[in-house]
Amino acid sequence: MKKALWRNVVAVSVAVVVVGTAGAATAAAIVEGFSTPKMQSFDYVENHAVTGNNLAFTTRFAHVTVSMSPDSEVHVRVDGSYRGDIPTVDISDDGSKVAVECSYRQRGSCDIDVELRIPAGLILDIDGAAGDVVLSDVDAQTSVSTSAGSVVARGSSGTLDITTRFGDVDIADAAVSAVEVDTTFGQVVLDSRVPPDSVLVQNMQGDSMIELPAAEYYDVEATSEKGDVDIDVVDDPTSPRSVSITSEEGQISVQRR
Structure with a gap:
């Protein structure tokens, strides 16, 4: 027992x-x-006049889409979801600076999209980190800088200056006078429907594929230390239209459109 x-x-x-x-x-x-904070929806809309010709947009995590405004104002729309601290949208009094941020501290998270509609002819500077940037028929002197986001441009005019470390760059149906792309690991694709005055691509390890109108001659300089180089446009050193592409390991292709 x-x-x-x-x-x-x-x-x-x-x-x-x-x-x-x-x-x-x-x-x-x-x-x-x-x-743990609950997920909540976020929706913000603002229309603002711009003083001057400059517009600077900054963010760290938002996905950005830029198109043309129907009037002389900048139209800003931010929507998505967040957990924790509410996203912030700051627009300067003169409309020349727009900043969108969200927080990941204390178990927070953020997944938001930003839609910018801008007047034609601006000097546009986009500074991002991890979000993708999409340009749709944008007529501006555009500069985009990201760390891990991809950049897509459709029907752009004006100029394009793109810097990214890990993202792809896809430029299609372009009518820009000058294109400059600097990337480390991404793939670069450029399809230009008008002959650009200047193309400068520096791509350390990704492939670069360029298509240009066949009616023009170009002064082409394309070099890759370990990748193949294929040039199918008319290469004329006396041409005022310059195409310079360099890479360490990527393949380079310059073809007739």
């Missing part, structure tokens, strides 16, 4: 420990559930 009683005492003690541990885990899960 004493052995049976001892076994019962041990079994009950183990059960108490198991139940207590499970209860503690459940309590911890409940506490964490209450302490």
Whole structure:
């Protein structure tokens, strides 16, 4: 009887420990559930006049789409979802600076899209970090700088200056006078429907594929230390239209459109 009683005492003690541990885990899960912020929706709209010809946009995580304004104002729309601190949208009094930020501190998260519609002819400077940038029929002197985001441009005119480390660059149906791309690991694609005055691409490890109108001659300088180089346009050193592409490991292709 004493052995049976001892076994019962041990079994009950183990059960108490198991139940207590499970209860503690459940309590911890409940506490964490209450302490973790819930996802919430975010929607912001603002139209603002611009003084001068410059517009600077900055962000770290937002995905950005830029198109043309139907009037002389800058139209800003930000929407998406967030957890924790509410995203911030700051527009300077003269409309020349727009900043959109969201926080990841204290279990926060943020997934937001920014739509900018801008007047034609601006000097546009976009400074991002991890978000993608899409330009749709943008007529501006455009400069885009990102760390890990890709840059897509469709039907752009004016000029393009793009710098990114890990993102791809895809420029299609372009009518820009000058294009400059500097990337480390991304793929660069340029399709120009009008002959550009200047093309400068520096791509360390990614491939570069360029298509230009065949009616013009170009002064082409294309070199890759380890990749193949294929030039199919008319290469004329006396041409005022310059095309310079350099790479360490990527392949280079300059073709007739």
